[in-house]
Amino acid sequence: MKPFRDSYVQDVDTLAVGLLQIGAVELRPNDPFTWSSGWKSPIYCDNRLVLGYPMLRDLVVSGFENIIATDFPAVELVAGTATAGIPHAAILADRLSLPTAYVRSQAKAHGRGKQIEGHVRAGMKAVVIEDTLSTGQSAYQAVSSLQEAGVDVLAVLSILSYDFDAAGERIQESGVPAYRLVPYRSLVRVARERGDVNDQEVELLMRWREAPENFGM
Template structure:
């Protein structure tokens, strides 16, 4: 089984991803979605956690060969960034959601050399807003961001547009399309549910 298929299967097996096209979830943004993802669950499964860090390490060395530092996005990206940095033997930093309101007021934490080339790690990409804000904070600190690596992406058109606008590449271990395929193989979805899920991905705001 290829890495993208295995990770998708892992997420389904531990219910880090729940598919519910008939009883949709409401995201914080107000979007009604037939899927809910909580990749924080992955840190509780050593074998899966190890597969993720190994996959991210391979992905980063393939797609970002000049990387010198790994960055974790608060909060869910930090444990995976930590284990990936350990595998690669690279320095680690993390990015707060906003600057501290006391002390030195830092948003980027950790020792990073001025000539560092950082890859940011997050657990999940929906529209890309949070990780791209983190990338902007790193860039404002005078540090070069090569791009982003993540466990899973919904493959939403908005994410593609936002990453293109930011001029940053995104690479993930698995994605929405692969996840649906694995769910079909496991007989989790009917054909009608599959079509509903694919329709949602094309235009989440208009989906019913």
């Protein structure tokens, strides 16, 4: 199975330019970011900012819609990862007139103690919406939770993926493919073309991607 899959009619460069223009991408090689996985990173991409730009937001949701129309027309549920996947999942579900739900990183410690919020039935065909795929832990934990509830997860759709080998292995193991609107390499290429980064920074960003777990150690 090919783990990382491209979107179809989505214009990757337009979307990458959009992310760069709104300042979603920040480089801090000398003061690394700490990621959700605990990894240290010279780059952070805050795709939550897309929510404040309706045209860019529309481009994202249209990109997801194209993937579904082409490869998963039978989808019955659009599930978001908490928290950053939730708004995109809700907008997409609204467009497709489908139910939406979201998956917490952990079951709630009070109330009904749920990890999956929303009405989910066993046998439903679903896609999982994620904003950024790094190690894939958040998205594929959501996939496992949904599968435990009997949901048939067809794919994970994200705005950006770093396309790490570690994520690729996780995807292969699960058998659920990951589509991304902007692959990391495209983001870096477009950033270089626009002059957002210089050749030295491009080299750092590409070298870092090969062994991301060791950065800043």
